[in-house]
Amino acid sequence: MKYENVIVDEPGRREFLLGNEAIVRGAIEAGVGxxxxxxxxPSSEIGNVLFxxxxxxxxxxxxxxxxxxxxEVSAAAAASGLRSMVFFKHVGLNxxxxxxxxxxxxxxxxxxVIISADDPSMHSSQNEQDNRYYALISGMPMVEPSNAQxxxxxxxxxxxxxxxxxxxxxxxxxxxxxxxxxxxxxGKINRVKREGYFHKNPAKYVILPxxxxxxxxxxxxxxxxxxxxxxxxxxxxxxxxxNEIGIIxxxxxxxxVHDVVKELGLNAKILKLAFTHPFPKELxxxxxxxxxxxxxxxxxxxxxxxxxxxxxxxxxxNVDIYGKLNGYFPRAYEYNPDVxxxxxxxxxxxxxxxxxxxxxxxxxxxxxxxxxxxxxxRATYYAAMMALKQLKIKDAIITTDIGCYTxxxxxxxxxADYLLCMGSSIGTAVGFSKSxxxxxxxxxxxxxxxxxxxxxxxxxxxxxxxxxxxxxxNRTTAMTGHQPHPGLPVNGMGEPAPYVDIExxxxxxxxxxVKTVDPYDVKETIKVFKxxxxxxxxxxxxxxxxxxxxxxxxRRKQGEWWIYEINQDKCTQCGLCSDWLACAAxxxxxDKDGKVRIYINDALxxxxxxxxxxxxxxxxxxxxxx
Amino acid sequence: MSVGxxxxxxxxxxxxxxxxxxxxxALLSGMNVVMSEVHGMAQRGGIVxxxxxxxEAKSPLLGQGEADIIVGFEPVEAYRILxxxxxxxxxxxxxxxxxxxxxxLEGKTYPDVKQILGNMRDLxxxxxxxxxxxxxxxxxxATNIVMLxxxxxxxxxxxxxxxxxxxxxxxxxxxxHEMNLKAFQMGYESISL
Ligand code: SF4
Ligand code: SF4
Numbered sequence: 001m002k003y004e005n006v007i008v009d010e011p012g013r014r015e016f017l018l019g020n021e022a023i024v025r026g027a028i029e030a031g032v033g034x035x036x037x038x039x040x041x042p043s044s045e046i047g048n049v050l051f052x053x054x055x056x057x058x059x060x061x062x063x064x065x066x067x068x069x070x071x072e073v074s075a076a077a078a079a080s081g082l083r084s085m086v087f088f089k090h091v092g093l094n095x096x097x098x099x100x101x102x103x104x105x106x107x108x109x110x111x112x113v114i115i116s117a118d119d120p121s122m123h124s125s126q127n128e129q130d131n132r133y134y135a136l137i138s139g140m141p142m143v144e145p146s147n148a149q150x151x152x153x154x155x156x157x158x159x160x161x162x163x164x165x166x167x168x169x170x171x172x173x174x175x176x177x178x179x180x181x182x183x184x185x186x187g188k189i190n191r192v193k194r195e196g197y198f199h200k201n202p203a204k205y206v207i208l209p210x211x212x213x214x215x216x217x218x219x220x221x222x223x224x225x226x227x228x229x230x231x232x233x234x235x236x237x238x239x240x241x242x243n244e245i246g247i248i249x250x251x252x253x254x255x256x257v258h259d260v261v262k263e264l265g266l267n268a269k270i271l272k273l274a275f276t277h278p279f280p281k282e283l284x285x286x287x288x289x290x291x292x293x294x295x296x297x298x299x300x301x302x303x304x305x306x307x308x309x310x311x312x313x314x315x316x317x318n319v320d321i322y323g324k325l326n327g328y329f330p331r332a333y334e335y336n337p338d339v340x341x342x343x344x345x346x347x348x349x350x351x352x353x354x355x356x357x358x359x360x361x362x363x364x365x366x367x368x369x370x371x372x373x374x375x376x377x378r379a380t381y382y383a384a385m386m387a388l389k390q391l392k393i394k395d396a397i398i399t400t401d402i403g404c405y406t407x408x409x410x411x412x413x414x415x416a417d418y419l420l421c422m423g424s425s426i427g428t429a430v431g432f433s434k435s436x437x438x439x440x441x442x443x444x445x446x447x448x449x450x451x452x453x454x455x456x457x458x459x460x461x462x463x464x465x466x467x468x469x470x471x472x473x474n475r476t477t478a479m480t481g482h483q484p485h486p487g488l489p490v491n492g493m494g495e496p497a498p499y500v501d502i503e504x505x506x507x508x509x510x511x512x513x514v515k516t517v518d519p520y521d522v523k524e525t526i527k528v529f530k531x532x533x534x535x536x537x538x539x540x541x542x543x544x545x546x547x548x549x550x551x552x553x554x555r556r557k558q559g560e561w562w563i564y565e566i567n568q569d570k571c572t573q574c575g576l577c578s579d580w581l582a583c584a585a586x587x588x589x590x591d592k593d594g595k596v597r598i599y600i601n602d603a604l605x606x607x608x609x610x611x612x613x614x615x616x617x618x619x620x621x622x623x624x625x626x
Numbered sequence: 627m628s629v630g631x632x633x634x635x636x637x638x639x640x641x642x643x644x645x646x647x648x649x650x651x652a653l654l655s656g657m658n659v660v661m662s663e664v665h666g667m668a669q670r671g672g673i674v675x676x677x678x679x680x681x682e683a684k685s686p687l688l689g690q691g692e693a694d695i696i697v698g699f700e701p702v703e704a705y706r707i708l709x710x711x712x713x714x715x716x717x718x719x720x721x722x723x724x725x726x727x728x729x730x731l732e733g734k735t736y737p738d739v740k741q742i743l744g745n746m747r748d749l750x751x752x753x754x755x756x757x758x759x760x761x762x763x764x765x766x767x768a769t770n771i772v773m774l775x776x777x778x779x780x781x782x783x784x785x786x787x788x789x790x791x792x793x794x795x796x797x798x799x800x801x802x803h804e805m806n807l808k809a810f811q812m813g814y815e816s817i818s819l
Contacts, residue, residue, distance in 0.1 A: 014653065015653070016646070016649045016650050016652075016653045016659065018663070123664065146684075147660070147684065147686075176662055176686050176687065179662060179663050179664070180660060180661065180662045180663075180686040181646065181649055181659075181660070181661040181662075181663065182659070182660045182661070182686075183653055183658060183659065252686070254684075255660075255684040255685045255686060256685050256687070258684045258685070259683055259684055259685040260685075334687075336685075336687040336688075336689060337685055337687065337688070337689035337692070338689040338690055341689065354689070354690045354691045355691040355712045355713070356690035356691030356709060356710075356711070356712060357691065357708060357709070357711040357712050357713050357715065357748075357749065358709070359705065359708035359709065359711075359745065359746070360745045362705070362737055362741070362742075362745065363734075363735070363737070364702050364705060364706055364737065365702065365725075365726050365728050365729050365734035365735065365736050366726065366728050366732075366734065367636065367671075367672060367673050367702070367703070367726040367728065368672065368728070369637075369671075369672035369673075370671045370672060370727060371671075372637075372638075372669060372670035372671060373638075373670060373671065410731075411731045411732065412731060549669060549670075575730075578730045579730055579731065582727055582730070582731060584670065584671035584726075584727055585671075586730075587724075587725035587726075587727075587729065587730065588725070588729060588730045589725065601724060601725075602766060603638065603639070603724070603757060603766040603767075603769065604638055604670065604671065604724065625765075
């Protein structure tokens with residue numbers, strides 16, 4: 001079984017695990033009985049692993065329709081006395097925020113841990129919000145791990161904290177903790193409690209205004225007690241000694257601090273914080289009183305720094321504090337060892353040798369992320385682009401959404417003009433159709449459609465918007481690593497499941513122009529796009545074709561493989577395939593005779609054959625590989 | 627002390643698999659290892675970089691000059707990451723280019739591979755036709771394993787060849803062991819230092 005190594009009951013065993021795999025291990029050791037998510041990078045692999053191991057570990061796991069639903073199902077499980085864990089990316093917490101805020105008030109019964117995976121530097125996100133502030137506005141205790149081992153160990157601690165105070169705990173991670181592999185030593189596995197019992201208590205669980213008023217006071221009382229614990233918790237520790245420099249840090253930044261301090265042989269002591277809300281004021285007070293200079297190192301917002309300054313001010317501690325607020329550290333993007341060195345140079349007025357090689361500058365062609373070779377979205381965008389060209393429409397507004405298909409923004413398709421967040425393709429399409437006379441086409445993926453676009457589509461129908469809505473149904477949640485969604489006959493436990501038929505669902509709203517096409521049939525798809533664009537009112541196109549990578553994996557497993565090749569005798573070098581379909585596997589090369597020719601890269605071609613179907617000269621042939 | 631290694635290539639070349647094989651081999655050798663990967667957005671055709679420290683270290687990212695070895699699965703991607711190298715670094719370069727779409731769509735030029743290699747001559751450059759060797763071993767998909775073969779020969783690389791082979795066997799489907807071990811050996815033999 002895949003990920004068998006994550007669930008073996010062998011205390012002391014050491015494995016090379018991804019941070020997200022370590023979280024699953026921690027959950028299993030903690031006896032978590034219930035887990036839910038909506039996939040989002042950098043949290044996705046937690047769900048991918050649970051998909052394989054949940055059943056065997058005796059746990060319930062679901063891919064929920066969106067993060068709000070995920071949080072609600074887990075809250076109910078915890079209210080029933082189970083240990084429950086819900087996880088998503090940082091912006092997923094925005095979607096879940098309404099439910100999130102209330103769970104802090106009503107509290108829990110079994111332990112509940114809410115994992116937020118933040119994405120400094122926005123490797124695959126629309127913003128880099130620092131979700132530690134969610135702990136502050138909700139009043140939830142917060143834990144911030146620094147590495148794979150802590151991902152596992154601190155999940156267990158987080159459940160203990162949650163159960164002790166009957167409060168959910170925010171477990172805040174970042175990309176370079178989620179996506180870092182390290183060696184993790186296993187502990188023992190606790191028994192799973194899979195069945196709970198809900199003891200009714202409307203005066204606690206039904207958040208009417210009268211209840212809320214009381215619960216808010218209770219929450220504030222609890223937080224005072226939690227704060228006492230943060231001052232003494234083993235999650236917050238001091239490393240090293242000396243009375244000159246004290247560095248306060250948390251999360252991934254600690255690793256950079258650790259290595260740089262060691263490399264430079266600095267005589268500094270480090271206050272490594274992991275239980276960071278409520279802020280451990282007493283601990284920090286003692287720490288900053290014991291040194292002459294305080295340096296606060298944290299990615300993104302100056303949360304620790306502001307709290308530290310507050311402690312200094314309220315206790316009349318006169319110490320120099322260096323952080324973001326006085327310009328020593330950046331407030332955007334992820335850190336690395338050089339960021340720490342740059343800051344230390346300024347703070348300590350020293351020069352740190354880097355010994356870096358400086359390559360001669362040459363101009364390198366950029367290689368932005370692009371749709372994979374064989375991607376059905378490429379064929380859909382090609383068809384949409386050709387339909388608009390043939391109808392001579394130049395200013396159509398294209399609203400897009402979140403998924404691999406956002407990459408339709410690139411040349412030559414340029415199929416993306418407006419994007420806000422998950423599901424925004426439809427609400428914004430309605431807005432544009434009501435405020436301009438331009439043609440409006442919205443694109444959404446299947447999983448994103450279920451996640452947040454259905455209310456928008458109902459809005460479009462009810463308010464008589466004039467637009468084309470394209471549902472790119474590639475039978476998976478592709479960008480985050482191919483998780484199932486409600487449109488597929490399998491669930492998070494890997495069991496057969498009833499599925500929602502997208503075409504029926506759209507028709508159920510009352511929309512009658514609904515057409516399903518296979519984008520690899522480029523001719524037909526162009527035709528349907530033209531009809532839809534000419535149609536007055538709402539038209540919905542479902543462009544249905546499995547993600548190329550899934551198809552790929554299946555064929556490789558069966559030992560079937562073929563690619564396409566350009567027959568240079570027939571090719572006129574017209575450039576339709578290379579410049580207009582623009583598959584990532586097709587490239588131009590200057591040959592030894594000085595002529596530029598078009599070729600297909602055999603290592604990248606996925607054998608979809610779309611280039612062959614559009615080639616006007618029949619110059620592209622299939623080649624079967626043994 | 628730790629050894630810093632950066633692996634750079636193009637999505638679809640098996641960069642992630644190769645680097646996690648090395649990580650597993652480090653674990654098998656009883657060494658500490660920390661490695662940072664990239665995930666998300668489309669998976670093939672974009673840049674893929676993983677960074678690794680083997681030995682006493684916690685930081686998952688390398689600073690400038692901290693890469694003792696650069697494993698370049700593609701010439702331009704090897705060059706792009708050179709600022710992580712120091713003057714004594716080893717750079718392994720697969721000489722077969724993967725030409726990005728920006729060349730045909732935006733009129734960018736792909737530099738001459740000879741120029742790329744020439745510019746690096748102050749470093750310890752080891753070049754090989756890894757993609758072609760993989761084809762010869764049986765499938766271009768084994769390009770990453772050819773690169774590991776070359777890596778095994780680098781003097782500052784701290785892991786034994788046999789352990790790397792063991793980690794390959796632990797990672798790859800047994801059906802393909804023979805082909806991959808052949809690819810590994812071809813990579814190992816193709817370079818001389
Ligand atoms: S579309 Fe056909 S003729 Fe035109 S460049 Fe491509 S292979 Fe050659
Ligand atoms: S068959 Fe053509 S379009 Fe499909 S992946 Fe290969 S080169 Fe690209």
